[in-house]
Amino acid sequence: MVVLPTLQLALGDSLGKGSILRPETVIGCTADNRTGRVVLFSGIEVKRESGSKDEALSQLAIWLCAGLESHRQLAEYPAEHLLPVVGWTVVGHDWHMYIAYRALNHRGLNTMFVVSRWTFPSAQTRDVLGLCKILHLIRKMEVYAKSVYWPWLQKVLEKRFKRRWLEKGI
Incomplete structure (x- = not known):
């Protein structure tokens, strides 16, 4: 190709x-x-039809958690104040959506969570209905990214750089 x-x-x-x-x-x-x-808001991990769903999820989870850590360092924010990020695994025709976030666990330790135990954020590309469902979910992600995530990140970064400029006397 x-x-x-x-x-x-x-x-x-x-x-x-x-x-x-x-x-x-x-x-x-x-x-x-x-x-x-x-700065990336979402990730996708794609495997062949014969690929492992668990391997795809492991790779996506590592990537999303690394992205959250990168956002934390960039924003100079406590981890629990970060907004969630979204990712997809695609194995053959099967698409699964996951949400990753950081929070304090029951012991008070900062922990990464990658969750998806819902049936709706799963779809497939074997038929038109499945494609429509995937497009609908992607549009919802886009709305969240444009209306919530990017404005939040922009404000956080503006504060960080203003603080740095003030410290340097710029």
Whole structure:
């Protein structure tokens, strides 16, 4: 499969111009060198039909938790004040949505939680109804990201940089 121009732009420097995607080609948040320099709200882990759902969830959970820690460091905020982030695992045609957040557990320790025990945030791409459900969930995620998450993160970062500028006398 030849990489389309739009995909080429999205992947940035991960692939050379006119690259060919082969079955063994890895495309993901860890393969693209740009994702280490941007704030990401959500993640996705994709496996083949024969792939392991548990492995996909483990990789997504690590990625989401690392993202939350990155947000905590960037915002210089207590972990329990971070807003949740959203991720997907896709194994073959089956899509599962997960929410990750940090909070204090029953012992008062700061803990990462990745949850999804609902039936609604699961969908599949085997039929049109499943595709519509996935699109609906993605649109809901987009609304949350645009109306809640990004405005919150922008305010947090503005406070951080204003504080730094004041400390430096800028």
